[in-house]
Amino acid sequence: MNQSETPLGPRHPVALTIAGSDPSGGAGMQADLKTLQAFGVYGSAVMTLLTVQNTQGVExxxxxxxxxxxSQFDCVTSDIPPDAVKTGALGTAEMIATVAAALSPLKCPIVVDPVMISKHGHAIIDDGAVDALRTQLLPVASLVTPNRFEAERLAETSIESEDDLPVAASRLHDQGVPAVLIKAQFDNHAVDFLSLRSGQSGRPETQTWTTQWIDGGNLHGTGCVLSAAITAGLASQKDLVSAIERARRFVTAGIASPYRIGRGVSAIDVLEASKKTIRC
Known part of the structure; x- marks a missing residue:
């Protein structure tokens, strides 16, 4: 019996991450794969960029x-078709265009985490790439998960208060993405604002989660972990709101359970977070 004839066992849900590598393990592709595994989802990965970094900074x-x-993308997806995809750091307009073209034929949910800057303040996207994100990647996305800063750049609008979130989300909807989750902090509370638009001109449905701001201190990788956790839910056939709510609980638990490693930023302990939110 050759390999192509080998009987397949029960198929686990599969999620593909397209992201950069963080050799310190706290963010990027490494954090994505750990998070997917914590949710019982098989993670495959296609790399876009390499970084020289540790907990103290990106060099x-x-x-x-x-x-x-x-070649990576074609090789992996031809053998292991994903049930959901997420993107992270893509770096340049050329890479974004290439990723968008590769994802366009897929029929599964696509979560775009528009990573623009590292926790240490190091830019990991050039100016031309912001426009490429807006005009090429958002139209193929199912959900985009920008933080406040990223949403301002993508939507080309200022976000000074919660009242500005629907305006920013609407501008992102106009680029073709049906679901927008903006993560922001105002004063002492954290706001996650979800906007869903089913048609080009339909009035969006919105949902807001507001919690007391938890100071994660020097913690990085939270955006990667949140988007990966949402992707895990979608790969497991959860509806979007349920996937987001579970992912939020996971990240909240993770912020309270950091790995204090190295001499710089900490990282989320996904195993401890999973014990508190998934396996309880």
Whole structure:
């Protein structure tokens, strides 16, 4: 019996992460894969860029060649088709265009985490790439998960208060993405604002989660973990709101349970977070 004839056992849900590598393990592709595993989802990965970093900072970023990215993507997805996809750090307009073209034929949910800057303040996207995110990647996305800063750049509008969130979300809807989750902090509370638009001109349905702000201190990777946790839910056939609510509980537990490693920023302990939110 050759490999193509090998009987397959029960299929686990599969999620593909398309992201950069964080060799310190707290963010990027490494954090995505840990999070997916915590939710019982098989994670596959296609790399877009390499970083030289540890818990104290990012020292360098090296983009992969487009043909190498495409070879990774084709090789992995032809053998392990994903039930959901998430994107993270993409770096350049050229990479974003390549990723968007690769994802366009897929029929599964696509979560875009529009990573623009590291926890240490190191830019991991160039100016031209912001426009490419807006015009090329958002139209193929099912959900985009920007923080306040990222939403302002993508929507080209200022967010000074909660009242500005629907305006920013509407502008992102106009780029073709049906679901927008903006993460923001105002004073001493955290706000996650979800906007869902089913048609081009339909009035969006919105939902807001407001919680007391938890000071995570020098913690990085929270955005990666949240978007990966949402992707895990979608890969497991959860509806979007349920996937977001579970992911929020997971991240909240993770912020309270950081790995204090190295001499710089901490990372979420996904195992401890899963004990509190998934396996209880």
């Amino acid at each position: 360098a970023v090296e983009m992969l060649q487009m043909d190498f990215f495409q």
